[in-house]
Amino acid sequence: MTQRERRQAGLYFCAIDAEIHEERLRAQDLIQRYNALRPDQHEEANEIIHSLLGTMGERCHFVPPIFFDYGSNVHIGDFSFVNSNFTALDAGRIDIGRHVFIGPNVSIYTPTHPLLAEERNTGYEQGKPVKIGDNVWIGGSVTILGGITIGEGAVIGAGSVVTRDIPAGVIAVGNPCRVLREITDADRVLHDIEP
Known part of the structure:
Protein backbone atom coordinates (compact mmCIF):
# COMPACT_ATOMS: atom_id res chain seq x y z
CA MET A 1 0.00 0.00 0.00
CA THR A 2 1.44 3.40 -0.96
CA GLN A 3 1.59 6.29 1.50
CA ARG A 24 1.69 19.20 -1.87
CA LEU A 25 3.93 20.95 -4.41
CA ARG A 26 1.22 20.63 -7.07
CA ALA A 27 -1.33 22.13 -4.67
CA GLN A 28 1.00 24.96 -3.68
CA ASP A 29 1.58 25.85 -7.32
CA LEU A 30 -2.18 26.02 -8.01
CA ILE A 31 -2.78 27.97 -4.81
CA GLN A 32 -0.11 30.52 -5.64
CA ARG A 33 -1.59 30.99 -9.10
CA TYR A 34 -5.12 31.34 -7.69
CA ASN A 35 -4.10 33.84 -5.01
CA ALA A 36 -2.26 35.99 -7.59
CA LEU A 37 -5.25 36.44 -9.92
CA ARG A 38 -6.92 39.79 -10.40
CA PRO A 39 -10.54 39.98 -9.15
CA ASP A 40 -11.87 40.11 -12.74
CA GLN A 41 -10.17 36.84 -13.79
CA HIS A 42 -13.22 34.68 -13.03
CA GLU A 43 -12.67 32.06 -15.72
CA GLU A 44 -9.05 31.43 -14.71
CA ALA A 45 -10.02 31.28 -11.03
CA ASN A 46 -12.74 28.73 -11.78
CA GLU A 47 -10.35 26.53 -13.78
CA ILE A 48 -7.70 26.57 -11.07
CA ILE A 49 -10.05 25.87 -8.15
CA HIS A 50 -11.69 23.00 -10.06
CA SER A 51 -8.21 21.54 -10.71
CA LEU A 52 -7.28 21.90 -7.06
CA LEU A 53 -10.33 20.52 -5.24
CA GLY A 54 -11.59 16.95 -5.15
CA THR A 55 -15.08 18.07 -6.19
CA MET A 56 -16.83 21.42 -6.35
CA GLY A 57 -20.51 22.09 -6.87
CA GLU A 58 -22.13 24.82 -8.91
CA ARG A 59 -21.78 28.52 -8.11
CA CYS A 60 -19.25 28.15 -5.28
CA HIS A 61 -16.86 30.96 -4.56
CA PHE A 62 -13.56 31.19 -2.67
CA VAL A 63 -12.23 34.67 -1.82
CA PRO A 64 -8.42 34.67 -1.96
CA PRO A 65 -6.10 34.13 -0.34
CA ILE A 66 -6.68 30.43 0.29
CA PHE A 67 -4.44 27.59 1.45
CA PHE A 68 -4.73 23.78 1.28
CA ASP A 69 -2.25 20.98 1.94
CA TYR A 70 -3.53 18.94 -1.01
CA GLY A 71 -6.88 20.37 -2.10
CA SER A 72 -7.86 17.00 -3.57
CA ASN A 73 -9.37 15.90 -0.23
CA VAL A 74 -11.78 18.85 -0.14
CA HIS A 75 -15.30 18.40 -1.52
CA ILE A 76 -17.74 21.32 -1.52
CA GLY A 77 -21.43 21.44 -2.46
CA ASP A 78 -23.44 23.85 -4.60
CA PHE A 79 -23.86 27.55 -3.73
CA SER A 80 -21.29 27.58 -0.93
CA PHE A 81 -19.21 30.66 -0.14
CA VAL A 82 -15.76 30.70 1.48
CA ASN A 83 -14.36 34.06 2.60
CA SER A 84 -10.71 35.14 2.62
CA ASN A 85 -7.80 33.47 4.45
CA PHE A 86 -9.39 30.02 4.41
CA THR A 87 -6.96 27.27 5.44
CA ALA A 88 -7.73 23.57 5.00
CA LEU A 89 -5.08 21.10 6.09
CA ASP A 90 -6.72 18.25 4.25
CA ALA A 91 -4.74 15.13 5.12
CA GLY A 92 -8.21 13.77 5.91
CA ARG A 93 -11.28 14.22 3.74
CA ILE A 94 -13.22 17.46 4.20
CA ASP A 95 -16.85 17.46 3.05
CA ILE A 96 -18.55 20.86 2.95
CA GLY A 97 -22.26 20.76 2.13
CA ARG A 98 -24.51 22.94 -0.02
CA HIS A 99 -25.29 26.58 0.84
CA VAL A 100 -22.50 26.72 3.45
CA PHE A 101 -21.22 30.17 4.45
CA ILE A 102 -17.66 30.22 5.77
CA GLY A 103 -16.38 33.48 7.27
CA PRO A 104 -12.87 34.94 6.96
CA ASN A 105 -9.86 33.37 8.67
CA VAL A 106 -11.49 29.95 9.12
CA SER A 107 -9.16 26.96 9.51
CA ILE A 108 -9.90 23.24 9.26
CA TYR A 109 -7.16 20.99 10.63
CA ARG A 120 6.07 12.15 15.83
CA ASN A 121 9.60 12.80 14.56
CA THR A 122 9.25 10.00 11.96
CA GLY A 123 7.01 12.23 9.80
CA TYR A 124 3.95 10.03 10.21
CA GLU A 125 0.53 11.61 10.66
CA GLN A 126 -3.12 10.66 10.26
CA GLY A 127 -5.94 12.66 8.71
CA LEU A 145 -10.37 20.05 14.31
CA GLY A 146 -10.25 16.68 12.59
CA GLY A 147 -12.88 14.03 13.25
CA ILE A 148 -15.68 16.60 13.60
CA THR A 149 -19.19 16.62 12.11
CA ILE A 150 -21.24 19.83 12.10
CA GLY A 151 -24.93 19.14 11.57
CA GLU A 152 -27.17 20.71 8.95
CA GLY A 153 -28.23 24.31 9.59
CA ALA A 154 -25.91 24.84 12.56
CA VAL A 155 -24.32 28.25 13.19
CA ILE A 156 -20.83 28.36 14.67
CA GLY A 157 -20.02 31.67 16.40
CA ALA A 158 -16.96 33.71 15.45
CA GLY A 159 -13.72 32.72 17.17
CA SER A 160 -14.95 29.28 18.22
CA VAL A 161 -12.71 26.21 18.39
CA VAL A 162 -14.75 23.15 17.39
CA THR A 163 -13.36 20.12 19.22
CA ARG A 164 -16.48 17.90 19.23
CA ASP A 165 -19.46 17.19 16.98
CA ILE A 166 -22.14 19.87 16.75
CA PRO A 167 -25.76 18.76 16.16
CA ALA A 168 -28.05 20.14 13.46
CA GLY A 169 -30.04 23.33 13.91
CA VAL A 170 -28.16 24.90 16.82
CA ILE A 171 -26.03 27.93 17.62
CA ALA A 172 -22.70 26.84 19.09
CA VAL A 173 -19.95 29.14 20.37
CA GLY A 174 -16.77 29.25 22.41
CA ASN A 175 -13.48 27.56 23.07
CA PRO A 176 -14.16 24.73 23.25
CA CYS A 177 -17.27 25.21 21.13
CA ARG A 178 -20.49 24.30 22.96
CA VAL A 179 -24.14 24.37 22.00
CA LEU A 180 -25.74 27.62 23.15
CA ARG A 181 -29.30 26.89 22.01
CA GLU A 182 -31.49 25.65 19.19
CA ILE A 183 -32.31 27.91 16.26
CA THR A 184 -36.07 28.52 16.20
CA ASP A 185 -38.64 30.43 14.17
CA ALA A 186 -38.26 33.27 16.69
CA ASP A 187 -34.84 33.92 15.07
CA ARG A 188 -36.50 34.87 11.77
CA VAL A 189 -35.58 38.44 10.69
CA LEU A 190 -36.91 38.49 7.11
CA HIS A 191 -40.62 38.31 7.88
CA ASP A 192 -41.79 39.42 4.44
CA ILE A 193 -40.17 36.61 2.40
CA GLU A 194 -40.89 32.92 2.03
CA PRO A 195 -38.53 30.57 3.92
Missing part, protein backbone atom coordinates in the same frame (compact mmCIF):
# COMPACT_ATOMS: atom_id res chain seq x y z
CA ARG A 4 -1.09 8.07 -0.52
CA GLU A 5 -3.35 5.00 -0.27
CA ARG A 6 -2.69 4.87 3.47
CA ARG A 7 -3.65 8.55 3.76
CA GLN A 8 -6.85 8.06 1.75
CA ALA A 9 -7.76 5.05 3.93
CA GLY A 10 -7.43 7.17 7.10
CA LEU A 11 -4.33 5.30 8.30
CA TYR A 12 -1.12 6.79 9.58
CA PHE A 13 1.00 7.76 6.56
CA CYS A 14 4.43 9.24 6.02
CA ALA A 15 3.90 12.93 5.22
CA ILE A 16 7.50 13.27 4.00
CA ASP A 17 7.08 10.52 1.36
CA ALA A 18 8.14 11.66 -2.15
CA GLU A 19 4.69 11.07 -3.72
CA ILE A 20 2.98 12.97 -0.90
CA HIS A 21 5.51 15.78 -1.24
CA GLU A 22 4.78 16.03 -4.99
CA GLU A 23 1.04 16.32 -4.25
CA THR A 110 -7.56 17.28 9.85
CA PRO A 111 -4.01 16.04 10.61
CA THR A 112 -3.16 14.49 13.92
CA HIS A 113 0.30 13.44 15.01
CA PRO A 114 1.60 10.78 17.42
CA LEU A 115 1.88 11.98 21.00
CA LEU A 116 5.26 10.33 21.61
CA ALA A 117 8.03 12.57 20.26
CA GLU A 118 10.07 9.70 18.80
CA GLU A 119 7.02 8.59 16.77
CA LYS A 128 -9.29 12.61 10.50
CA PRO A 129 -12.26 13.60 8.32
CA VAL A 130 -14.44 16.69 8.77
CA LYS A 131 -18.06 16.84 7.61
CA ILE A 132 -19.97 20.13 7.45
CA GLY A 133 -23.68 19.73 6.68
CA ASP A 134 -25.83 21.75 4.30
CA ASN A 135 -26.84 25.31 5.25
CA VAL A 136 -24.17 25.71 7.94
CA TRP A 137 -22.79 29.17 8.74
CA ILE A 138 -19.28 29.23 10.20
CA GLY A 139 -18.33 32.62 11.62
CA GLY A 140 -14.98 34.33 11.19
CA SER A 141 -11.80 32.98 12.78
CA VAL A 142 -13.30 29.58 13.64
CA THR A 143 -10.99 26.57 13.99
CA ILE A 144 -12.38 23.09 13.27
Whole structure:
Protein backbone atom coordinates (compact mmCIF):
# COMPACT_ATOMS: atom_id res chain seq x y z
CA MET A 1 0.00 0.00 0.00
CA THR A 2 1.44 3.40 -0.96
CA GLN A 3 1.59 6.29 1.50
CA ARG A 4 -1.09 8.07 -0.52
CA GLU A 5 -3.35 5.00 -0.27
CA ARG A 6 -2.69 4.87 3.47
CA ARG A 7 -3.65 8.55 3.76
CA GLN A 8 -6.85 8.06 1.75
CA ALA A 9 -7.76 5.05 3.93
CA GLY A 10 -7.43 7.17 7.10
CA LEU A 11 -4.33 5.30 8.30
CA TYR A 12 -1.12 6.79 9.58
CA PHE A 13 1.00 7.76 6.56
CA CYS A 14 4.43 9.24 6.02
CA ALA A 15 3.90 12.93 5.22
CA ILE A 16 7.50 13.27 4.00
CA ASP A 17 7.08 10.52 1.36
CA ALA A 18 8.14 11.66 -2.15
CA GLU A 19 4.69 11.07 -3.72
CA ILE A 20 2.98 12.97 -0.90
CA HIS A 21 5.51 15.78 -1.24
CA GLU A 22 4.78 16.03 -4.99
CA GLU A 23 1.04 16.32 -4.25
CA ARG A 24 1.69 19.20 -1.87
CA LEU A 25 3.93 20.95 -4.41
CA ARG A 26 1.22 20.63 -7.07
CA ALA A 27 -1.33 22.13 -4.67
CA GLN A 28 1.00 24.96 -3.68
CA ASP A 29 1.58 25.85 -7.32
CA LEU A 30 -2.18 26.02 -8.01
CA ILE A 31 -2.78 27.97 -4.81
CA GLN A 32 -0.11 30.52 -5.64
CA ARG A 33 -1.59 30.99 -9.10
CA TYR A 34 -5.12 31.34 -7.69
CA ASN A 35 -4.10 33.84 -5.01
CA ALA A 36 -2.26 35.99 -7.59
CA LEU A 37 -5.25 36.44 -9.92
CA ARG A 38 -6.92 39.79 -10.40
CA PRO A 39 -10.54 39.98 -9.15
CA ASP A 40 -11.87 40.11 -12.74
CA GLN A 41 -10.17 36.84 -13.79
CA HIS A 42 -13.22 34.68 -13.03
CA GLU A 43 -12.67 32.06 -15.72
CA GLU A 44 -9.05 31.43 -14.71
CA ALA A 45 -10.02 31.28 -11.03
CA ASN A 46 -12.74 28.73 -11.78
CA GLU A 47 -10.35 26.53 -13.78
CA ILE A 48 -7.70 26.57 -11.07
CA ILE A 49 -10.05 25.87 -8.15
CA HIS A 50 -11.69 23.00 -10.06
CA SER A 51 -8.21 21.54 -10.71
CA LEU A 52 -7.28 21.90 -7.06
CA LEU A 53 -10.33 20.52 -5.24
CA GLY A 54 -11.59 16.95 -5.15
CA THR A 55 -15.08 18.07 -6.19
CA MET A 56 -16.83 21.42 -6.35
CA GLY A 57 -20.51 22.09 -6.87
CA GLU A 58 -22.13 24.82 -8.91
CA ARG A 59 -21.78 28.52 -8.11
CA CYS A 60 -19.25 28.15 -5.28
CA HIS A 61 -16.86 30.96 -4.56
CA PHE A 62 -13.56 31.19 -2.67
CA VAL A 63 -12.23 34.67 -1.82
CA PRO A 64 -8.42 34.67 -1.96
CA PRO A 65 -6.10 34.13 -0.34
CA ILE A 66 -6.68 30.43 0.29
CA PHE A 67 -4.44 27.59 1.45
CA PHE A 68 -4.73 23.78 1.28
CA ASP A 69 -2.25 20.98 1.94
CA TYR A 70 -3.53 18.94 -1.01
CA GLY A 71 -6.88 20.37 -2.10
CA SER A 72 -7.86 17.00 -3.57
CA ASN A 73 -9.37 15.90 -0.23
CA VAL A 74 -11.78 18.85 -0.14
CA HIS A 75 -15.30 18.40 -1.52
CA ILE A 76 -17.74 21.32 -1.52
CA GLY A 77 -21.43 21.44 -2.46
CA ASP A 78 -23.44 23.85 -4.60
CA PHE A 79 -23.86 27.55 -3.73
CA SER A 80 -21.29 27.58 -0.93
CA PHE A 81 -19.21 30.66 -0.14
CA VAL A 82 -15.76 30.70 1.48
CA ASN A 83 -14.36 34.06 2.60
CA SER A 84 -10.71 35.14 2.62
CA ASN A 85 -7.80 33.47 4.45
CA PHE A 86 -9.39 30.02 4.41
CA THR A 87 -6.96 27.27 5.44
CA ALA A 88 -7.73 23.57 5.00
CA LEU A 89 -5.08 21.10 6.09
CA ASP A 90 -6.72 18.25 4.25
CA ALA A 91 -4.74 15.13 5.12
CA GLY A 92 -8.21 13.77 5.91
CA ARG A 93 -11.28 14.22 3.74
CA ILE A 94 -13.22 17.46 4.20
CA ASP A 95 -16.85 17.46 3.05
CA ILE A 96 -18.55 20.86 2.95
CA GLY A 97 -22.26 20.76 2.13
CA ARG A 98 -24.51 22.94 -0.02
CA HIS A 99 -25.29 26.58 0.84
CA VAL A 100 -22.50 26.72 3.45
CA PHE A 101 -21.22 30.17 4.45
CA ILE A 102 -17.66 30.22 5.77
CA GLY A 103 -16.38 33.48 7.27
CA PRO A 104 -12.87 34.94 6.96
CA ASN A 105 -9.86 33.37 8.67
CA VAL A 106 -11.49 29.95 9.12
CA SER A 107 -9.16 26.96 9.51
CA ILE A 108 -9.90 23.24 9.26
CA TYR A 109 -7.16 20.99 10.63
CA THR A 110 -7.56 17.28 9.85
CA PRO A 111 -4.01 16.04 10.61
CA THR A 112 -3.16 14.49 13.92
CA HIS A 113 0.30 13.44 15.01
CA PRO A 114 1.60 10.78 17.42
CA LEU A 115 1.88 11.98 21.00
CA LEU A 116 5.26 10.33 21.61
CA ALA A 117 8.03 12.57 20.26
CA GLU A 118 10.07 9.70 18.80
CA GLU A 119 7.02 8.59 16.77
CA ARG A 120 6.07 12.15 15.83
CA ASN A 121 9.60 12.80 14.56
CA THR A 122 9.25 10.00 11.96
CA GLY A 123 7.01 12.23 9.80
CA TYR A 124 3.95 10.03 10.21
CA GLU A 125 0.53 11.61 10.66
CA GLN A 126 -3.12 10.66 10.26
CA GLY A 127 -5.94 12.66 8.71
CA LYS A 128 -9.29 12.61 10.50
CA PRO A 129 -12.26 13.60 8.32
CA VAL A 130 -14.44 16.69 8.77
CA LYS A 131 -18.06 16.84 7.61
CA ILE A 132 -19.97 20.13 7.45
CA GLY A 133 -23.68 19.73 6.68
CA ASP A 134 -25.83 21.75 4.30
CA ASN A 135 -26.84 25.31 5.25
CA VAL A 136 -24.17 25.71 7.94
CA TRP A 137 -22.79 29.17 8.74
CA ILE A 138 -19.28 29.23 10.20
CA GLY A 139 -18.33 32.62 11.62
CA GLY A 140 -14.98 34.33 11.19
CA SER A 141 -11.80 32.98 12.78
CA VAL A 142 -13.30 29.58 13.64
CA THR A 143 -10.99 26.57 13.99
CA ILE A 144 -12.38 23.09 13.27
CA LEU A 145 -10.37 20.05 14.31
CA GLY A 146 -10.25 16.68 12.59
CA GLY A 147 -12.88 14.03 13.25
CA ILE A 148 -15.68 16.60 13.60
CA THR A 149 -19.19 16.62 12.11
CA ILE A 150 -21.24 19.83 12.10
CA GLY A 151 -24.93 19.14 11.57
CA GLU A 152 -27.17 20.71 8.95
CA GLY A 153 -28.23 24.31 9.59
CA ALA A 154 -25.91 24.84 12.56
CA VAL A 155 -24.32 28.25 13.19
CA ILE A 156 -20.83 28.36 14.67
CA GLY A 157 -20.02 31.67 16.40
CA ALA A 158 -16.96 33.71 15.45
CA GLY A 159 -13.72 32.72 17.17
CA SER A 160 -14.95 29.28 18.22
CA VAL A 161 -12.71 26.21 18.39
CA VAL A 162 -14.75 23.15 17.39
CA THR A 163 -13.36 20.12 19.22
CA ARG A 164 -16.48 17.90 19.23
CA ASP A 165 -19.46 17.19 16.98
CA ILE A 166 -22.14 19.87 16.75
CA PRO A 167 -25.76 18.76 16.16
CA ALA A 168 -28.05 20.14 13.46
CA GLY A 169 -30.04 23.33 13.91
CA VAL A 170 -28.16 24.90 16.82
CA ILE A 171 -26.03 27.93 17.62
CA ALA A 172 -22.70 26.84 19.09
CA VAL A 173 -19.95 29.14 20.37
CA GLY A 174 -16.77 29.25 22.41
CA ASN A 175 -13.48 27.56 23.07
CA PRO A 176 -14.16 24.73 23.25
CA CYS A 177 -17.27 25.21 21.13
CA ARG A 178 -20.49 24.30 22.96
CA VAL A 179 -24.14 24.37 22.00
CA LEU A 180 -25.74 27.62 23.15
CA ARG A 181 -29.30 26.89 22.01
CA GLU A 182 -31.49 25.65 19.19
CA ILE A 183 -32.31 27.91 16.26
CA THR A 184 -36.07 28.52 16.20
CA ASP A 185 -38.64 30.43 14.17
CA ALA A 186 -38.26 33.27 16.69
CA ASP A 187 -34.84 33.92 15.07
CA ARG A 188 -36.50 34.87 11.77
CA VAL A 189 -35.58 38.44 10.69
CA LEU A 190 -36.91 38.49 7.11
CA HIS A 191 -40.62 38.31 7.88
CA ASP A 192 -41.79 39.42 4.44
CA ILE A 193 -40.17 36.61 2.40
CA GLU A 194 -40.89 32.92 2.03
CA PRO A 195 -38.53 30.57 3.92
